Amino acid sequence: xxxxxxxxxxxxxxxxxxxxxALGATACGPFSGGAADAAKPAGPFGELTGPQIADKAxxxxxxxxxxxxxxxxxxxxxxxxAYLATDVRGRCAGTMTLGATxxxxxxxxxxxxxxxxxxxxxLKEQAKGESAEVQAAVLKELKGRWVKTDAKDPDAKESxxxxxxxxxxxxxxxxxGRAAKGEETTVGGKKALPLTQTSGSEKTTLYVxxxxxxxxxxxxxxxxxxxxxxxxxxxxKPVEAKxxxxxxxxxxxxxG
Numbered sequence: 166x167x168x169x170x171x172x173x174x175x176x177x178x179x180x181x182x183x184x185x186x187a188l189g190a191t192a193c194g195p196f197s198g199g200a201a202d203a204a205k206p207a208g209p210f211g212e213l214t215g216p217q218i219a220d221k222a223x224x225x226x227x228x229x230x231x232x233x234x235x236x237x238x239x240x241x242x243x244x245x246x247a248y249l250a251t252d253v254r255g256r257c258a259g260t261m262t263l264g265a266t267x268x269x270x271x272x273x274x275x276x277x278x279x280x281x282x283x284x285x286x287x288l289k290e291q292a293k294g295e296s297a298e299v300q301a302a303v304l305k306e307l308k309g310r311w312v313k314t315d316a317k318d319p320d321a322k323e324s325x326x327x328x329x330x331x332x333x334x335x336x337x338x339x340x341x342g343r344a345a346k347g348e349e350t351t352v353g354g355k356k357a358l359p360l361t362q363t364s365g366s367e368k369t370t371l372y373v374x375x376x377x378x379x380x381x382x383x384x385x386x387x388x389x390x391x392x393x394x395x396x397x398x399x400x401x402k403p404v405e406a407k408x409x410x411x412x413x414x415x416x417x418x419x420x421g
Contacts, residue, residue: 208376215344238393257328
């Protein structure tokens with residue numbers, strides 16, 4: 166059943182990551198290609214313009230040792246949610262949900278392996294269309310167990326892009342020439358300055374912490390084809406990503 170396991174992994178991760186990257190690109194794109202704010206009102210960042218603040222926030226976020234991502238998107242294929250903690254050393258752990266049901270857990274403790282565990286709803290959905298025998302075999306072999314895959318496997322490397330903190334942040338390094346400052350607000354109990362750009366029916370707002378390091382706290386895209394939110398939290402907190410007990414693991418290479 167290697168093909169089935171690979172398909173499960175790709176279904177859980179690739180769809181989530183592609184949508185998240187799409188949101189990242191949408192969030193970055195509208196801020197490029199224009200002139201900087203002409204007005205420079207005083208505020209949390211003094212005389213800095215919107216584009217300067219956005220650049221400052223991206224730079225600060227890139228220096229973070231680790232952070233947690235809370236992703237919620239609406240796509241043409243249904244809602245997608247992900248909650249992942251990741252660090253610069255490649256450790257990653259969290260959960261992903263595709264559609265109304267079906268959740269996959271993920272643990273990447275090092276650069277060698279990635280472990281995924283799928284709930285029953287997810288396994289049944291992905292095995293839909295297969296024979297009754299195959300569906301029963303999938304549930305019997307994978308329910309409650311972690312599937313171990315080589316982290317260097319092409320499918321795994323492509324799917325785990327969201328666990329690469331630097332690569333993720335590079336999505337937000339494009340030009341920020343038209344970021345317009347808003348009124349200071351709060352995000353998750355922290356003071357934040359919104360930087361907003363509207364393009365047609367789509368509005369993207371980037372929230373920057375105004376106390377402590379100017380980290381990105383949230384990016385919200387309203388309207389457009391795939392509205393959604395990416396929240397950033399738990400900066401520099403250790404990522405708990407320990408390999409599951411061997412008795413609960415099945416190696417993808419050993420699946421029949």
